[in-house]
Amino acid sequence: xxxxxxxxxxxxxxxxxxxxxxxxxxxxxxxxxxxxxxxxxxxxxxxxxxxxxxxxxxxxxxxxxxxxxxxxxxxxxxxxxxxxxxxxxxxxxxxxxxxxxxxxxxxxxxxxxxxxxxxxxxxxxxxxxxxxxxxxxxxxxxxxxxxxxxxxxxxxxxxxxxxxxxxxxxxxxxxxxxxxxxxxxxxxxxxxxxxxxxxxxxxxxxxxxxxxxxxxxxxxxxxxxxxxxxxxxxxxxxxxxxxxxxxxxxxxxxxxxxxxxxxxxxxxxxxxxxxxxxxxxxxxxx
Amino acid sequence: xxxxxxxxxxxxxxxxxxxxxxxxxxxxxxxxxxxxxxxxxxxxxxxxxxxxxxxxxxxxxxxxxxxxxxxxxxxxxxxxxxxxxxxxxxxxxxxxxxxxxxxxxxxxxxxxxxxxxxxxxxxxxxxxxxxxxxxxxxxxxxxxxxxxxxxxxxxxxxxxxxxxxxxxxxxxxxxxxxxxxxxxxxxxxxxxxxxxxxxxxxxxxxxxxxxxxxxxxxxxxxxxxxxxxxxxxxxxxxxxxxxxxxxxxxxxxxxxxxxxxxxxxxxxxxxxxxxxxxxxxxxxxxxxxxxxxxxxxxxxxxxxxxxxxxxxxxxxxx
Numbered sequence: 001x002x003x004x005x006x007x008x009x010x011x012x013x014x015x016x017x018x019x020x021x022x023x024x025x026x027x028x029x030x031x032x033x034x035x036x037x038x039x040x041x042x043x044x045x046x047x048x049x050x051x052x053x054x055x056x057x058x059x060x061x062x063x064x065x066x067x068x069x070x071x072x073x074x075x076x077x078x079x080x081x082x083x084x085x086x087x088x089x090x091x092x093x094x095x096x097x098x099x100x101x102x103x104x105x106x107x108x109x110x111x112x113x114x115x116x117x118x119x120x121x122x123x124x125x126x127x128x129x130x131x132x133x134x135x136x137x138x139x140x141x142x143x144x145x146x147x148x149x150x151x152x153x154x155x156x157x158x159x160x161x162x163x164x165x166x167x168x169x170x171x172x173x174x175x176x177x178x179x180x181x182x183x184x185x186x187x188x189x190x191x192x193x194x195x196x197x198x199x200x201x202x203x204x205x206x207x208x209x210x211x212x213x214x215x216x217x218x219x220x221x222x223x224x225x226x227x228x229x230x231x232x233x234x235x236x237x238x239x240x241x242x243x244x245x246x247x248x249x250x251x252x253x254x255x256x257x258x259x260x261x262x263x264x265x266x267x268x269x270x271x272x273x274x275x276x277x278x279x280x281x282x283x284x285x286x
Numbered sequence: 287x288x289x290x291x292x293x294x295x296x297x298x299x300x301x302x303x304x305x306x307x308x309x310x311x312x313x314x315x316x317x318x319x320x321x322x323x324x325x326x327x328x329x330x331x332x333x334x335x336x337x338x339x340x341x342x343x344x345x346x347x348x349x350x351x352x353x354x355x356x357x358x359x360x361x362x363x364x365x366x367x368x369x370x371x372x373x374x375x376x377x378x379x380x381x382x383x384x385x386x387x388x389x390x391x392x393x394x395x396x397x398x399x400x401x402x403x404x405x406x407x408x409x410x411x412x413x414x415x416x417x418x419x420x421x422x423x424x425x426x427x428x429x430x431x432x433x434x435x436x437x438x439x440x441x442x443x444x445x446x447x448x449x450x451x452x453x454x455x456x457x458x459x460x461x462x463x464x465x466x467x468x469x470x471x472x473x474x475x476x477x478x479x480x481x482x483x484x485x486x487x488x489x490x491x492x493x494x495x496x497x498x499x500x501x502x503x504x505x506x507x508x509x510x511x512x513x514x515x516x517x518x519x520x521x522x523x524x525x526x527x528x529x530x531x532x533x534x535x536x537x538x539x540x541x542x543x544x545x546x547x548x549x550x551x552x553x554x555x556x557x558x559x560x561x562x563x564x565x566x567x568x569x570x571x572x573x574x575x576x577x578x579x580x581x582x583x584x585x586x587x588x589x590x591x592x593x594x595x596x597x598x599x600x601x602x603x604x
Contacts, residue, residue, distance in 0.1 A: 043365060050366040213548045228365060276365045277551060 034114040036217040038079070039224040040107040040122070042098045043276070044070055047232040053100055059236040062170035063243055065191070069164040070231050071099040071148050072195075073125050074107055076206065079215075080119035087113055095126070095141045097148050098229070104148075117215045120225060121208040124269050125160025125195065128202055152196070160203065161195035161269070163234055167254070169244040191243045191254040193234060195265050198258055203266040209275045216280050224279040230272050237268030341382070341394055341422075342480060343601060344491055344519040345530045345565040345572045347440075348392060350383035351601030358593040363406055370407060371591075374466075377401040378417065384424070385604060394444065396420040400452070400468050411466070415453055418469040422446025422476055440482040448474040454502055471502030491534075492516040501544070509541030509554060517561060528567040536561050536578065540585075555585035557592055572601045 044051040046067070047059065056066045074096045077089040089109055096107045130138065135154050142158075145151045150159045166188045197203045215223035235241040241261055246254040256262070343349055359374040381397040398417035403410060424444035430437070452469020478495035494514050501507040517534030536559045543553040563576025578595040585592065 045366050048366060049368040050364060212551050213545060216546065226365070280545065 030114050030116070031219070034219045035111045036114050036219050037222045038109045038112055038117075038215060038217050039222065040074070040077070040109070040120065041224055041226045042074070042105050042107070042229050043226060044098075044100050044105075044229050044231060047230060047236070051100060051231055057232065059232055061236055061240055061242050063235075064168040065165055065235075065243075066167070066188075067100075067163070067165040067231065069101055069149070069162055071097065071101070071150055071159075072161040072229075073145065073150055073158060074098055074122050075126060075130070076121075076123040077107065077109060078121040079109075079112060079115075079117040079217075080121065080208075081115055082118045082214075086121075087115070087117075091130070095130070095138075097144060097150060099148050102148060112217050114218050115216075117217060117223075118211055119208055120211065120215075120275070121206055123204055123206045124272075125197070125204040126158040127204045128197065131157055131197075152194070156198070157196055159194045159196050161193065161234065161265075163193040163195075163231060165191060167191050167243045170242070189243070189247060189252060189254055191246075192257070193265070194255075194257045195234075195262055195269070196257075198262070201263055203262050205266050205270060207270055207273055209273060211275050211278050213278050213280075215278050221280060226276045226279065227273055228276050230274075233268050233272040234265055235268075237271050239264035239268050241265070340493065340515055340517075340536070341396065341478075341495075342384070342491060342493065343565060343572065343574065343599075344489065344517060344532050345521070345528060345567045345574070346601060346603040347482070348384045348386050348604040349572070349601035350385060350604060351381075351572075351599050353380045353382050353597055353599035354378070355380065355595065355597040357595045359590055360593060361404075361590045372404055372406050374404040375402070377403075382599070383604075387423075390426045392424045392426075392442075394420070394422045394424060394446070398452075402466060402468070404466065413466060413468060415468045417452040418448045418474070419451045420446060420448045420476065422478065424478075424480070436485055438482075438484040440480075442480040444476075444478045444480075446476045448476060448497065450502065454504060454506070465508075470499055470508045471504060472500045472507065474499045474508075487521045489519045489521070490516065491519065501547075505546045507544040507547075509543050511541070512539040513537070515561070526568060528565075528572075530565040530567070532561075532563050532565070532576070534561040535559065535581070552587040552589055555583070555587075555590075557583040557585055559595075563597075567603065570603050572603055574599045574601070 046057040046065075049057065051067060051070060053068055053070070054066065056064050058064045076091065076094050079087045079089070081087075089112070098104055098107075135142065142151065142154070145158055149162050151157070152159060168188055195203060209227065211225060215225055217223060235243065241256070241264060243254040243256075246256050246261070248255065256265070343351075355376075355378045357376040357378075359376070360371045361374055362369045363372045364370065377400070379399045379401075382395065384392050384394045386392045397419050400413070400415060400417045402413040422444045423446060424442040426440065426442050428439055428441040430439045448470070450469050450471050450473060452467070452471075454467050454469050454471025475498045476495060477498075478493060480494075481492045483490050492515070495512070497511040497513070499508045499510055513536070515534060515536035517532050517536075519530050519532040522529045522531075537557060539556040540554050542549040542551075544550060558581050559578040560581050561576060561578045563574060565572055565574035567573075575598050576596070580592050580594075583592055
């Protein structure tokens with residue numbers, strides 16, 4: 001019996017030798033003055049489902065939306081460590097477009113000080129400071145935004161979000177005075193939601209998200225932060241916006257491009273994003 | 287006996303052929319928009335050699351043999367409710383044995399070779415290779431004499447290690463789930479107990495096992511795992527052939543995985559199976575087949591579902 005116990009003891013101690021030897025990976029060490037890259041991946045969804053252009057989604061406003069376009073501007077990225085110190089990504093390079101139709105989902109960040117980051121903050125849209133730099137200063141990004149339907153005219157500025165499609169109202173609305181839309185299926189109306197700032201209100205918002213696990217940026221380790229954007233929140237968030245209430249006088253089309261609704265949408269978008277998970281390690285993945 | 291062996295080999299070949307048919311020879315396709323990291327547990331890939339598939343034979347308690355196991359899972363290829371479910375196939379060919387050292391001590395060995403495959407929308411991913419070898423020593427703490435009581439009891443306790451002989455590839459540690467690996471990459475420690483009670487032709491075999499997993503050199507640590515199972519069996523002799531039908535339950539519980547000491551979301555889980563099988567013994571040989579169907583499961587927050595497991599084995603009785 002004694003011998004057997006010795007055998008067990010030997011087995012365990014032999015094993016523990018190996019354990020003692022395997023804890024050496026230099027990724028825990030943060031080398032001073034080294035830099036790495038990171039990626040924000042924006043995965044567009046609608047209330048827990050994947051956003052597929054052309055597909056229909058019902059919301060809690062009892063409206064059914066078929067989404068044909070979902071583009072938005074992400075800007076002013078800040079990465080935050082657990083001690084609260086912030087790394088502000090260079091402003092000149094910190095404007096990005098996410099577009100479902102153009103298959104733009106990633107924000108690539110480079111030359112970030114190596115470190116362990118626990119939060120990310122970004123703007124939805126374009127801040128006044130940038131806009132007031134004037135047209136020539138931001139020609140390149142402006143042209144890029146034009147290409148993705150994220151601008152009005154220069155004097156009216158950027159569209160922060162361009163969210164378009166068709167919808168079926170909660171209750172078959174009676175528009176005795178009006179014709180159904182000339183094109184498309186009867187009972188379906190077009191909608192356009194163009195979020196942005198205007199002369200009366202600044203609707204640019206910054207959003208801070210906690211990461212469920214640490215993003216470790218190293219020279220060789222490029223984390224990918226997988227963010228879910230819930231398009232449903234735009235009209236069906238803390239503030240409820242019925243598209244039906246925004247039908248034009250002809251009763252054919254609902255456009256939300258200004259006024260009180262943009263302030264409500266700005267508030268809703270604060271809850272539009274969350275980080276699902278973080279990939280660490282080398283290589284590109286989601 | 288030859289007939290039985292031939293029949294058995296044919297069955298294995300048949301299963302293997304079916305499996306191969308599922309496998310186009312595509313290279314591992316890593317980047318994928320919907321690839322997902324946390325959608326699996328240790329149950330599936332690297333520890334397929336153990337789990338509640340059991341490490342025992344009801345017919346012959348000491349043996350050396352080969353076992354083929356097939357596990358089918360479905361996992362979500364994406365983070366959304368309506369993300370597509372993809373099939374995951376885990377096949378394992380294993381040399382296993384429980385070899386007596388002396389009257390009181392026996393050594394259990396499992397040497398697995400895995401064939402892992404998943405059918406993503408973007409193409410197939412396959413991973414083949416040697417898995418983690420488990421070696422355990424069991425000590426017989428109690429054994430009643432055959433004629434001393436109407437109930438015979440046998441209790442074994444054991445301990446051992448699972449060695450990182452299967453490759454843990456950090457490259458997969460992103461787009462591919464952490465269990466889509468040949469091994470945990472770590473030295474893991476097993477403790478187990480087995481209790482067998484027999485009366486006449488009936489028997490009940492119960493096992494309890496716990497695996498303590500350590501952090502591997504990529505700073506990833508699979509969650510500790512509890513396995514348990516209980517199988518009732520009946521030994522019928524038809525001429526020189528022993529037929530042992532069996533029915534049981536088995537379960538597994540997983541602690542969360544850790545990456546750099548941080549808990550990885552959606553990696554803990556549990557599963558409870560019903561189990562049915564039969565073993566046939568003739569002289570020094572035995573052959574067995576069993577199937578496991580989940581009764582209740584909650585793996586990785588519902589992002590992975592186990593469908594079924596089947597296993598075939600052929601043993602030489604020691």
